[in-house]
Amino acid sequence: MIHVHTLILGGGLTGLSTAYHLQKIGRTDYLLAERESVCGGLCKSVYKDGFTFDYAGHLLHLHTPYGKKLVRMLLKANLLRQERRAWIYTNNARVPFPFQANLFALPPDVRQACVDGLVKAAKAPPNTAPKNFKEWCINAFGKGVYHAFMRPYNTKLWGRAPEEMTADWCGPFVPLPAPDEIIKSAHKPPRKKFGYNNYFYYPQTGGCQALVNALAKRVTNLRLNSPVSHISLRKKTAVINGETVSFDYLVNTLALPAFLKLVTDEPALTRAAEKLTVQPVTVYNLAVRGAGKQPFSWIYCPDDKDPFFRVGMQSSFSPNNAPESCRAYYVELSGKIPQMPAAEKRIWNALLQKGIIDTNDEKLFSFWQFLPFAYAVYDKNRAKTVQQTLARLEKRGCFCAGRYGKWEYSFMETSLLQGLETAKKLV
Ligand SMILES: Cc1cc2nc3c(=O)[nH]c(=O)nc-3n(C[C@H](O)[C@H](O)[C@H](O)COP(=O)(O)OP(=O)(O)OC[C@H]3O[C@@H](n4cnc5c(N)ncnc54)[C@H](O)[C@@H]3O)c2cc1C
Structure with a gap:
């Protein structure tokens, strides 16, 4: 022994x-x-035909x-230092991340509901001990932001409703602009950068x-x-x-x-x-040939019609992650998704609809990864x-x-x- x-x-x-x-x-x-x-x-990383993929985005x-x-x-x-280029695609709008500090980019009715919700929340007595993540969100951002983004996105990611979760993980992860910064963002983009990831290393x-x-x-x-x-x-x-x-x-x-x-x-x-309790993640990785698309870091996709909750552009993190005139993406789906042609077709259609890929792109290869322990619930x-x-x-x-x-x-x-x-x- x-x-x-x-x-x-x-x-x-x-x-x-x-x-x-x-x-x-x-x-x-x-x-x-x-x-x-x-x-x-x-x-770990996966190397294939001149491409480098991680297990979904892994940024420092x-x-x-x-x-x-x-x-x-x-x-x-x-080591490269990069500025975050992240958006939320929802309600046919392209909202810079974080949602709650960029209300100007929303359709007028959604924007107004977000402002009204925040004003109401600010007048309510402060809820110093929110019982769950839903209460925490409404306290911090009001019902408008909660219903327009926090609820759909987090329900998709965590596979359960915000009221079934606590809020003790939010601190470092959910950007918390002050109420006046949120209200101002309904009129113009903020100058300040919010969030732990406004730049990163790779x-x-x-x-x-x-x-x-x-x-x-x-x-x-x-x-x-x-x-x-x-x-x-x-x-x-x-x-x-x-x-x-x-x-x-x-x-x-x-x-x-x-x-x-x-x-x-x-x-x-x-x-x-x-x-x-655990929430697994399934990742669909995609390598395409085709140029002319604007690089982005990642895009949050809270809408029910999209099968994934986030898409990242692996080739944007380093020019060495893909050969010239090629692009690489990772698509994150919550839960254990059967890795079948039907799932791939739904992903392709959603990527096409969002303009992330287009019909001129040549698919080089794709592969799946399954992360059984992705998120501790x-x-x-x-x-x-x-x-x-x-x-x-x-x-x-x-x-x-x-x-x-x-x-x-x-x-x-x-x-x-x-x-x-x-x-x-x-x-
Ligand atoms: C989808 C996703 C995206 C993420 N993105 C980022 C990001 O952008 N930035 C960031 O900072 N963090 C990110 N993270 C978090 C990051 O992945 C973790 O913080 C980090 O990998 C934790 O490392 P670890 O060594 O603790 O665990 P792990 O990486 O899980 O390592 C555990 C090791 O144990 C080994 N093992 C398992 N069972 C056995 C066994 N029976 N015997 C021996 N060995 C075993 C495994 O093979 C593995 O090598 C992300 C996580 C996920 C799920």
Whole structure:
């Protein structure tokens, strides 16, 4: 039996960052086990016929000095900084993102309903403890914005109504202009840029995988093709590829519900896994030949008639993501969508109708990806279940990290930072 001080499960960005920082601190008696033959998890890239695709858009939103420093150290000159070019296509209008700060672009009746709703919300007594995401939205933006964008878009993305969700994920993700900024935006475009993603970074070559590879080459004790199948937290052992590994500490970066089901000797944890809800995403990737289309970063599509909730232009993130005179898109559909010609036809028709592609474009190839654990759902069970579960695991020497390990909604930068935090806890 092999024994290590720390066993890290999962070679995505979080697992790699934990290993890298452990090594930096001088702790080299760890093992990082990754199921796949390539590390990176959701930050992997797919290379085909001169195109680079990620697993849906994977853009670097760097908000902390250390996050920026680490990424710059890893990617050096291979890093582009880009301005966001994002819109919402709804009600036959093209509204700049974020919707709530660009009411000028809406048809007059929808615009008026948004202004009226906000004025009414501003007069109502402040709701300091919104019970759910619907109440939070109406409090912040009024009923007009809620019905015109927040409700349809979020219902589509999360696969459930806003009243079935809490609002504790919104902080970093939903831009919150002041009421007077929203009202002013009904008359003219705002000068100010809103949101965490008004600019972002992206590797010049190699897609998101370039970041993963730069980190992975600094990690020595990485074992690929090594799925973890059973874990005993009491005996502190795990079965990896049929071999038993014992550890002093365990770091989990696998999706929390999947990880809990691997633990064989804590029935309470298996039950906790049943309380965690996930919203998967299906991605349709498309490579076309054809020039002359204006680049965009991504477009939100809240309307029911569109089968997808967002379309991104992969070839806009770097000129190296597609050969000359070619374009690449990723189309995100909420849930597990049967990857059938009928679904592809609906997507094509909607892309044509929006002018994202046109009939002169030559389709080169397309492929699907399925992301089973894309979004941890913030329903009424999540906060308490996650808090109790993580505390119970820590008592047994197991630390969870990353968007999926902590069962939260967070960025790649969070993965890098949580890797550092976890390494510090372990020494
Ligand atoms: C649709 C979508 C778009 C996103 N876009 C962005 C974006 O633009 N910007 C951004 O900052 N973030 C984005 N994210 C978030 C980003 O993907 C995550 O924050 C990040 O990938 C988390 O990395 P991780 O290492 O924690 O998890 P993962 O990437 O899921 O890695 C977990 C690893 O564990 C491995 N594994 C699983 N089971 C086992 C097992 N039994 N044994 C061993 N190994 C196993 C997997 O193969 C994988 O490599 C997006 C997420 C989604 C779903």
